[in-house]
Amino acid sequence: MGLFRVLVVLVFSALIRGILSNTDDGDVAVLRSLKDQWQNTPPSWGKSNDPCGKAWEGVTCEKSRVTALSLSTMGLVGKLSGDIGGLSELKSLDLSFNKGLTGSLSPGLGNLKNLNTLILAGCGFTGTIPTELGNLPELSFLALNSNNFTGGIPRSLGNLSNLYWLDMADNQLSGSIPISSITAPGLNSLKKAKHFHFNKNQLTGSIPKELFSSDMVLIHVLFDGNQLSGSIPSTIGDVQTLEVLRLDRNGLTGRVPPGLNNLISVVELNLAHNKLTGPIPDLTGMNSLNYVDLSNNSFTPSEAPSWFSTLSSLTTLVFEYGSLEGLVPQDLFGLNQIQQVKLRNNAFDNTLNMSISISQQLQLIDLQDNNISFVTLGSGYKNTLMLIGNPVCNNGLANMDFCKLQQQTSQSYSTSVANCAKKSCASGQKLNPQSCECAYPYEGILYFRGPSFRELSNATIFHSLEMSLWVKLELTPGSVALDNPYFNSDDYLQVQMGLFPSDGKHFSRTEIQRLGFAFSNQTYKPPNEFGPYYFIAFPYLFRGEGGPSISSSVLAAIISLAVIMVLVLVGLGLYAVRQKKLAERAIGLSKPFASWAPSGKDSGGAPQLKGARWFSYDELKKCTNNFSDTNEIGSGGYGKGYLDPEYYMSQQLTEKSDVYSFGVVMLELLSARQPIEKGKYIVREVIIMLDKSEEENYGLKELMDPSLKTLTNLAGFERYLDLALQCVKESAADRPTMNEVVKTLETILMNDGLNTNSTTSASSSATDFGHTNGGPPAHPYDANAFTRKDVNDSDAFQYSGGFNISAKLEPK
Numbered sequence: 001m002g003l004f005r006v007l008v009v010l011v012f013s014a015l016i017r018g019i020l021s022n023t024d025d026g027d028v029a030v031l032r033s034l035k036d037q038w039q040n041t042p043p044s045w046g047k048s049n050d051p052c053g054k055a056w057e058g059v060t061c062e063k064s065r066v067t068a069l070s071l072s073t074m075g076l077v078g079k080l081s082g083d084i085g086g087l088s089e090l091k092s093l094d095l096s097f098n099k100g101l102t103g104s105l106s107p108g109l110g111n112l113k114n115l116n117t118l119i120l121a122g123c124g125f126t127g128t129i130p131t132e133l134g135n136l137p138e139l140s141f142l143a144l145n146s147n148n149f150t151g152g153i154p155r156s157l158g159n160l161s162n163l164y165w166l167d168m169a170d171n172q173l174s175g176s177i178p179i180s181s182i183t184a185p186g187l188n189s190l191k192k193a194k195h196f197h198f199n200k201n202q203l204t205g206s207i208p209k210e211l212f213s214s215d216m217v218l219i220h221v222l223f224d225g226n227q228l229s230g231s232i233p234s235t236i237g238d239v240q241t242l243e244v245l246r247l248d249r250n251g252l253t254g255r256v257p258p259g260l261n262n263l264i265s266v267v268e269l270n271l272a273h274n275k276l277t278g279p280i281p282d283l284t285g286m287n288s289l290n291y292v293d294l295s296n297n298s299f300t301p302s303e304a305p306s307w308f309s310t311l312s313s314l315t316t317l318v319f320e321y322g323s324l325e326g327l328v329p330q331d332l333f334g335l336n337q338i339q340q341v342k343l344r345n346n347a348f349d350n351t352l353n354m355s356i357s358i359s360q361q362l363q364l365i366d367l368q369d370n371n372i373s374f375v376t377l378g379s380g381y382k383n384t385l386m387l388i389g390n391p392v393c394n395n396g397l398a399n400m401d402f403c404k405l406q407q408q409t410s411q412s413y414s415t416s417v418a419n420c421a422k423k424s425c426a427s428g429q430k431l432n433p434q435s436c437e438c439a440y441p442y443e444g445i446l447y448f449r450g451p452s453f454r455e456l457s458n459a460t461i462f463h464s465l466e467m468s469l470w471v472k473l474e475l476t477p478g479s480v481a482l483d484n485p486y487f488n489s490d491d492y493l494q495v496q497m498g499l500f501p502s503d504g505k506h507f508s509r510t511e512i513q514r515l516g517f518a519f520s521n522q523t524y525k526p527p528n529e530f531g532p533y534y535f536i537a538f539p540y541l542f543r544g545e546g547g548p549s550i551s552s553s554v555l556a557a558i559i560s561l562a563v564i565m566v567l568v569l570v571g572l573g574l575y576a577v578r579q580k581k582l583a584e585r586a587i588g589l590s591k592p593f594a595s596w597a598p599s600g601k602d603s604g605g606a607p608q609l610k611g612a613r614w615f616s617y618d619e620l621k622k623c624t625n626n627f628s629d630t631n632e633i634g635s636g637g638y639g640k641g642y643l644d645p646e647y648y649m650s651q652q653l654t655e656k657s658d659v660y661s662f663g664v665v666m667l668e669l670l671s672a673r674q675p676i677e678k679g680k681y682i683v684r685e686v687i688i689m690l691d692k693s694e695e696e697n698y699g700l701k702e703l704m705d706p707s708l709k710t711l712t713n714l715a716g717f718e719r720y721l722d723l724a725l726q727c728v729k730e731s732a733a734d735r736p737t738m739n740e741v742v743k744t745l746e747t748i749l750m751n752d753g754l755n756t757n758s759t760t761s762a763s764s765s766a767t768d769f770g771h772t773n774g775g776p777p778a779h780p781y782d783a784n785a786f787t788r789k790d791v792n793d794s795d796a797f798q799y800s801g802g803f804n805i806s807a808k809l810e811p812k
Contacts, residue, residue, distance in 0.1 A: 027066040030086040031056065038078035039100070042071075042509050057509045065089035072119075072516025073097045073442070073537045074509065080125070082108030092117040094513075096143070096520035097444070097537035099124050110135040117141040119520045121167070122536045125149060129168075134159040134185070143520060145169040145197065146536060153178055153198070158185025165522065166190065167197040169222065169534070176205035191215055195532075199224045199246065199449070200490065206230025207247075214238040220532050222449060224248045224270065225490060231255070232271075237262040244450040244532055248272040248293065248491070256281035264288060268450035268531060270491065272296050272318070280324075283307045290337070290452030290529070293318040293491070301347065304329050313337055315361075316454045321345045328367065333358050340454040344368040344386075352392075354378060354385070363455045375402070412456040415466065415481040428541055432500040434478030439505040441481065441498035442515055443538045448493040450531035456485050464527045469499065472524050473515060476502040493530070506543040653738030662741060663727020666720070670704055683728045716748040723748075 031051055035041050042057035052061035060068035066087050077100030084093070085108025093115060095101060102124040109118070110132025116139055125147040133142070134156025142160070145167040152175030153168065166187075177198075180186035187196070188211050196218060203226040212218075212235040221236075224246040232252060236245070237259030245263065248270040255278030256271065263269075267288050271281075272295040280299045283289065284307045292314065301323035308317065309331035316339060317332070325347040332341060334357030341364070349371035355378045362383050369389035375397075377385075385402040387393055393403035417431045425431060425438035432439050453461060466480045479500040488494045499515060501507045507515070518524040519535035526533060621627065653659070667682050723744050729735050736744070 024065050026086055026088075027051070030083050031059065031066065033081065033083040037081055037083075038076050040075040040077055042074065058513050060092075062089070067114075068092040068094075070094040070513045070517050071098070072520055073512050073540050075539050076101050079103035080106055080109075080120075082106040084108055085111035087112065088114070090115055091138075094119040094517050094520055095123060096120065097122040097516055099539075101125060104128070105130050107132040109133060112136060113138070115139055116162070117521065119143045119517075120147065121520050121534070122146045127151070129154050129173075131156040133157065136160065137162070139163055140192075141165045141521065143167045145171070145534060147171055149173060151175070153187070153203075155180075155184045155186055158187055158189040160190065162192060163190050164192050165195045166193055167195060167534070168201070169197045170200040173198070173201040173203060175203065177203060177208060177211060179208045179210045187211060188213065192217065194218060194241075195220045197222045197532075197534075198226070201226050203228055207233055207236075207252075209233035209235045212236050212239050214240070217241050219243045220449075222246045222532075223250065226250055228252060232257055232260075232276075234259055236260070239263070240265065242266050243288075244268045246270045246450065248274065250274055252276060254278070258282065261285050267291070267313075267452055269293070270450075272491075280305050284310065287312055289314055291316045291318075291450065291454075295320040295322065295342075297322065299323055301325055303327070304332075308332050309335070311335070313452075315452050316340045316342075318342045319346070324348060326350075328352055328372075330354070331357065333362060333365070335359055336361070338362055340364045340366075342366045344370070346370055348372055350374070351376060352387075354381060358383065361455070363457075412485050413459055413462040414483045415462075417481075429505070430481070430498060430500075432479060433481050434476055434500065437505075439500050440507070440541055441500045442507055442512060442540060443496070443498045444519075445536050446495045446497050446526075446533055447488075447535070448495070448526070448530045448533045451493045452529045452531060454487070456487075461527075461529060465495075465530060468527055469497070469524070473499065473518055475499060497535075507540070509542060512540050512542075659727045659735045659738055659741060660729075660732070662738065663724045663735075666724035666727065670721070670724075686725070716751075719744075719748050 028049065028051060031045070035045050044055070044057045045051075046056075048054035048056075051059045051066065052064055055061075058069060058071045058074070059066055060070070067089055068091055069087070070092065072094050073096070076095065076098040080095070080101060080103070084090075084106060088111065090112050091114050093112070094117065096119045099122065101120075104127030105120075105125055107130045109115075109130065113136065115136050118133075118136075118139060119141065121143045122145075125144075126149065128151030129144065129149055131154045133139070134154060137159075139160050140162045142157075142163060142165065146169070149168070149171040151173065153173060155178040157163070157166070158178070158180055178184075178186045179188045187193075188208075194217055197220065199222040203223070206229055207223065212233060216239050218239050219241050221239075221242060222244070226249075228247075228250040229252065231254030232247060234257035236242075237257060240262065242263050243265050245266055246268070249272070252271075252274040253276065256276060258281075260269075260281055261283050264286055265288055266286060268291045269283070269286070269289060270291070270293045272293040274297055276297040276299065278300060280294065280302055282305065283292065286307075289311050290313055292311075293316075295318050299322060303326035304324055309329045312335065314335055315337045318340075320342055321344075323346065324343065327350055328343065328348050330353050332338065333354055336359060338359045339361050341362070344366050345368070347370065348367065351374040352367065352372050353376045354365075355376045358378060358381065364384045364386075366386045367390065368386050370387075372387060372390040372392050373395070375385075375387065375392050384406060386406060387402045388405065393400070397403055415433050417433050417436070420431050420433070420436035423431060423436060423438075428440060429438040430441055431437070432441075455461075462482055462485070466482060467477075469475070469480045470477055479502065481498040481500070483496045483498070485493060485495040501511070516537060519537070664683060667686055723736075723741065726734070726736055727741060
């Protein structure tokens with residue numbers, strides 16, 4: 001049992017911790033706990049007990065402590081338990097784009113005091129955002145976007161004084177925007193923050209004026225797609241660093257603050273789909289503006305403001321479902337960068353003059369449902385003009401193209417694979433536009449929240465995006481595919497992207513983690529005209545995978561069962577060894593020849609001579625009627641001899657191998673009480689003694705039992721010896737049958753040693769056979785022993801073939 005306990009300790013020690021681990025024990029325990037809770041962890045996890053020394057994919061260490069965990073796009077399934085809080089030296093945690101990670105976030109995240117990057121974008125987490133996240137003093141990057149979080153924005157986030165990226169977009173957050181008070185912090189305390197991304201939630205209430213101040217460094221403020229009300233705070237004009245301001249798709253009311261045009265760095269301004277009133281905001285001087293959308297509000301009816309024609313960087317002007325009236329300003333179409341003018345459902349009237357100064361970039365002019373009566377076009381005009389719903393289309397010009405429903409002739413950009421002919425790929429694979437080979441690309445959707453352009457057929461601008469991807473992500477030139485760009489219902493430019501491996505058909509897990517982190521951590525920056533973005537990756541099919549995965553819980557159960565089986569087998573093995581030793585001891589006791597085997601032979605069995613047979617213990621019990629005293633035929637230096645004549649006769653022992661064994665027993669009964677020297681064999685010794693002796697048979701005296709040496713009358717001795725030697729002949733053909741042996745013994749007893757009128761006790765042993773009161777015991781082959789008068793006649797030896805069997809011989 002001591003060995004068993006040692007083995008148990010060793011087995012569990014090997015499973016739970018590494019004997020020679022370079023990783024902190026606590027960190028190893030946390031990672032193993034996470035592995036048990038998650039499905040689809042990298043195959044390298046668990047192959048060693050040392051995540052740092054023998055690197056587990058996605059695990060980064062410093063001085064034997066885990067400092068980064070990056071498992072983006074691994075297809076993880078499970079929950080994020082409180083065990084994660086045990087990685088006390090963790091600085092970066094990126095679990096982005098694992099939709100299978102669900103459940104609520106553990107408050108244990110608040111124990112990661114050294115954490116500076118927390119990215120859980122594109123997962124499936126639910127519940128409220130734990131207030132304990134406000135306990136992370138080093139946190140600078142927090143991305144919880146594109147999950148299913150509910151509840152309010154925790155006020156405690158105002159404690160994150162080092163935070164510069166805060167993205168909680170695309171969730172189900174509700175409640176008001178928290179600001180600091182005397183007793184509690186708020187978002188206005190985040191003076192280092194550059195990104196406020198709270199779009200696509202369910203936030204309510206007004207935008208507090210305290211949220212903004214001149215000492216802030218915000219560049220992106222995204223509150224679009226919520227349920228905010230009230231007016232736009234004037235303090236927003238104090239944040240001179242702003243580049244993108246999206247307040248569209250809310251319920252904002254009141255006048256646009258006049259100081260808004262102080263934001264001279266803004267490139268995108270979107271105030272559409274609100275309930276704003278008052279005069280059209282004056283954007284004069286905002287010369288960085290690329291994109292402006294003031295649609296679907298209730299501004300005071302007026303002519304087009306002068307800034308329509310003066311914003312030199314303007315690419316897209318959207319002012320639909322408004323109250324603009326008068327003439328469409330002709331200079332608007334001559335702006336150098338202008339691409340799209342969308343002014344449908346207003347009250348423009350009179351003549352549309354497009355005869356001169358038309359920008360080469362201009363692609364679309366949508367003036368549907370206005371009051372335009374006349375139109376003047378230049379001779380070389382090739383732009384898309386839409387005037388359906390205007391009086392001009394009722395004055396004999398109904399057949400003009402601009403009065404018909406039109407499909408844009410230019411198609412959205414897609415990376416060309418024309419050089420690859422019509423080559424097809426297997427399911428899940430796509431053509432690499434660089435090599436024309438089929439491979440498994442890393443794919444996903446890029447969402448650009450504020451692009452400065454609207455023309456989707458412009459190959460030049462999308463080529464710049466492709467190039468930036470392969471250069472900044474260190475891929476083979478040309479190994480990027482873009483497809484199906486369009487503006488979705490949130491007015492985001494949505495582009496499907498595929499990145500192809502440089503070698504082979506698959507990316508490695510390490511490469512996927514690197515790419516995922518580049519997008520989730522915003523390390524990758526697209527060209528400026530694409531503006532702020534976020535990325536949602538598709539699941540990736542790694543090499544050798546594709547079938548159903550084994551869950552960590554199932555795997556844990558399998559491992560546990562295997563451990564139990566190992567322990568059981570170890571226990572059974574120890575038990576078997578012990579039982580084997582006991583059995584060998586018992587077998588040794590049951591083998592009379594065990595100690596006589598010749599040198600170099602197996603000392604645990606009978607001599608391996610031709611025709612010899614070894615009797616098992618069970619066989620001996622059976623043939624001696626359970627060693628019944630009534631079947632004892634004598635004893636010698638090696639114990640008692642038994643014979644059940646009835647058994648042998650019933651079994652016809654015609655088997656010559658049994659005869660050999662019986663002959664050996666006969667010789668043993670003549671030998672000394674002490675065993676002969678170990679390694680010698682009785683048959684060989686008898687033959688040697690016979691060869692040495694000049695006087696017939698008397699060379700055997702050296703081996704004979706001392707009690708036999710002193711006898712003067714050995715009746716039947718010579719015939720007994722001859723019979724024994726015949727039984728141990730080397731050739732089985734030369735041996736008598738057992739039936740012949742038994743009959744010969746009967747004859748010897750009857751003619752040479754046994755008076756037929758007298759009997760011998762069947763129950764006598766070597767110590768009391770023929771024993772007289774006060775006299776020494778007699779040997780069973782002393783002829784006088786068979787004529788002693790003190791022997792009980794009722795227990796006489798009887799042979800089943802020649803005498804009637806007494807009832808007293810039956811087993812008891």
